[in-house]
Amino acid sequence: MNAAPPVKIATTNSAVLSFVEDCRKLFAPGAVHWCSGSQAEYQHLLHRMVQMGTALWLDPDKRPNSVIVRSDPADVARVEDQTFICSVSESDAGPTNNWANPGKMKVTLERLFDGAMMGRTMYVIPYSMGPIGSPIARIGIMVTDSAYAAANMHIMTRVGDEVLKALGDNTDFVRGHHTVGVPLKRQTWADEPWPCNTTKYICHFPETREIWSFGSGYGGNALLGKKCHALRIASVQARDEGWLAEHMLILKLTNPEGQSKFIAAAFPSACGKTNLAMVIPTIPGWKAETIGDDICWMKFGADGRLYAINPETGFFGVAPGTSRETNLNAMKTLDANCIFTNVGMTDDDDFYWENMGEDPPPHLTDWLRRSWSPASGRPAAHPNARFTAPAAQCPVIAKEWDDPKGVPIDAILFGGRRASVVPLVSEALSWQHGTFLGATMASEKTAAAAGKIGDVRRDPMAMLPFCGYHMGDYFQHWLDIGEKGGSAMPKIFYVNWFRKSADGKFLWPGYAENSRVLKWIFERCDGADNAVETPIGRLPADGALDLDGLDVPGEDLAELLKVDVEGWKGELPSIREHFATFGDKLPAGLREELAALEQRLG
Numbered sequence: 001m002n003a004a005p006p007v008k009i010a011t012t013n014s015a016v017l018s019f020v021e022d023c024r025k026l027f028a029p030g031a032v033h034w035c036s037g038s039q040a041e042y043q044h045l046l047h048r049m050v051q052m053g054t055a056l057w058l059d060p061d062k063r064p065n066s067v068i069v070r071s072d073p074a075d076v077a078r079v080e081d082q083t084f085i086c087s088v089s090e091s092d093a094g095p096t097n098n099w100a101n102p103g104k105m106k107v108t109l110e111r112l113f114d115g116a117m118m119g120r121t122m123y124v125i126p127y128s129m130g131p132i133g134s135p136i137a138r139i140g141i142m143v144t145d146s147a148y149a150a151a152n153m154h155i156m157t158r159v160g161d162e163v164l165k166a167l168g169d170n171t172d173f174v175r176g177h178h179t180v181g182v183p184l185k186r187q188t189w190a191d192e193p194w195p196c197n198t199t200k201y202i203c204h205f206p207e208t209r210e211i212w213s214f215g216s217g218y219g220g221n222a223l224l225g226k227k228c229h230a231l232r233i234a235s236v237q238a239r240d241e242g243w244l245a246e247h248m249l250i251l252k253l254t255n256p257e258g259q260s261k262f263i264a265a266a267f268p269s270a271c272g273k274t275n276l277a278m279v280i281p282t283i284p285g286w287k288a289e290t291i292g293d294d295i296c297w298m299k300f301g302a303d304g305r306l307y308a309i310n311p312e313t314g315f316f317g318v319a320p321g322t323s324r325e326t327n328l329n330a331m332k333t334l335d336a337n338c339i340f341t342n343v344g345m346t347d348d349d350d351f352y353w354e355n356m357g358e359d360p361p362p363h364l365t366d367w368l369r370r371s372w373s374p375a376s377g378r379p380a381a382h383p384n385a386r387f388t389a390p391a392a393q394c395p396v397i398a399k400e401w402d403d404p405k406g407v408p409i410d411a412i413l414f415g416g417r418r419a420s421v422v423p424l425v426s427e428a429l430s431w432q433h434g435t436f437l438g439a440t441m442a443s444e445k446t447a448a449a450a451g452k453i454g455d456v457r458r459d460p461m462a463m464l465p466f467c468g469y470h471m472g473d474y475f476q477h478w479l480d481i482g483e484k485g486g487s488a489m490p491k492i493f494y495v496n497w498f499r500k501s502a503d504g505k506f507l508w509p510g511y512a513e514n515s516r517v518l519k520w521i522f523e524r525c526d527g528a529d530n531a532v533e534t535p536i537g538r539l540p541a542d543g544a545l546d547l548d549g550l551d552v553p554g555e556d557l558a559e560l561l562k563v564d565v566e567g568w569k570g571e572l573p574s575i576r577e578h579f580a581t582f583g584d585k586l587p588a589g590l591r592e593e594l595a596a597l598e599q600r601l602g
């Protein structure tokens, strides 16, 4: 079981072969392993991690084929400060990205990567973002010296020989370079359970479609198919080719009559995408199914509508707060074949995290590998602890989830964590107004990225950390796509599950009850007469939101659905300031929307 499967190179594509050979020469790994994507290979990767002390098996009877991994305490989230867009021209990166000169950054990276894989295996991972053969899918080749990254890529993407076959002789693939940045010393070959470097660089070269990631083993820094490829590089390709690469979940909603609609929703990291993607409606007769929980690629179909695919095959979900009460479908997805990162480990080899809906055991080992009890006064799991789970295991995965042609999108939702001002739901007055809502959305910062938690920041379309080019051009791209799609475009909505009362309690129960809002949105898409026009958009008309059986005090509902004119007026200066950062790249259409909002507010 522990021997590496024999190395077999399933391609004669000279661009692929020379890319890998160039990497091998510079990074100097002890061995090269071409990933075939087989189950045996996945097992090998898990065994390797256990052998290295990176992973521990969970109880095979309770959690078959699953492991727990604890990272270095300083390598637990995306590092936005060390994430760079290395476009040829600085202005192409725009004011929201760190830019670095591509030539200079290459010199820095080549120096760091020189010999960086010494004593380690370099895994070559051919992967497809999206169903193989889908007109929307894209291929990447990633090299990494992390078995953890390779195992996660196995779950999160389509990996291996079938990808190389689909690529054929095509040279159009994203080149991903990843190292944990800890070459082993020849004398001892001694290693650590979670090697990583205090120096970290997550670099993107949009023109040459390259990613170079140094020093981190963690999630969005190291699983290059996800944020680096599927959002930062793909957003540039999408701009050039007339499609959309977005940080959105996709779900299928079916009414009691059996009609279905597809909804995509952009919420910032750790703001509820996975939860909404797997929602179990509380309204009788309604059904929701999952297509994807994090990334959505949309292209125009022959009928002029936007068709979406989930480019991934797994969920890299926030563990704390996930419980049978809040997200039963996620919990059921975690029964087997999962990787748990930075969660607590119980004495009977199971996982534990905060707000899992169960009393904590009297004793466990926390994510820092320390003895822990409920009296310890610190969390057992890191707030950004994650599970990696195969999407196909989700009990409500929609049958269309891996359909190569994608699903036609009826509605797009924007939302964030806002304790005040933003109501539970509103509908945009037009595509341009919806783009304005997306461009100005704000959210409290979460643990998904390093930095201070709780500060409200503007996070346009939940893409602030993920847009690979100038955000002003990105807004224009949204407007252009809307122009092209005309009346066939999805309707846009703005939601906020996170309104709080003066004493800091959530006003809206959220989670499953969000289905009530989805129902209203569904009916809006069908042209129901269930809304009133207000200065900030269309809100549910009196009685239009199905609240049957919901136990929320009337005054809280009134607060959730009111137009806070003074609050919105208070937002205007900060929206103006936000817009000013884009200079002359701010589309005229968004300036118009700001002026119109100001006028409507009086």
Ligand SMILES: Nc1nc2c(ncn2[C@@H]2O[C@H](COP(=O)(O)OP(=O)(O)OP(=O)(O)O)[C@@H](O)[C@H]2O)c(=O)[nH]1
Residues within 6 Å of the ligand: 267, 268, 269, 270, 271, 272, 273, 274, 275, 276, 293, 294, 316, 317, 318, 320, 321, 322, 326, 448, 497, 498, 506, 509, 510, 511, 514
């Ligand atoms: N109050 C409230 N909390 C929610 C709701 N939905 C999700 N959350 C909490 O928000 C946190 C993150 O939720 P996720 O669904 O994992 O967020 P995500 O957007 O998928 O996060 P990423 O994977 O980082 O992109 C969890 O702690 C949830 O419990 C809701 O409707 N109301």
Ligand SMILES: O=C([O-])CC(=O)C(=O)O
Residues within 6 Å of the ligand: 077, 078, 218, 219, 220, 221, 226, 227, 268, 269, 270, 294, 316, 448, 449
């Ligand atoms: O990228 C990650 O590490 C996890 C994630 O989904 C996000 O932060 O949006």
Ligand SMILES: [Mn+2]
Residues within 6 Å of the ligand: 268, 269, 270, 294
């Ligand atoms: Mn995400």
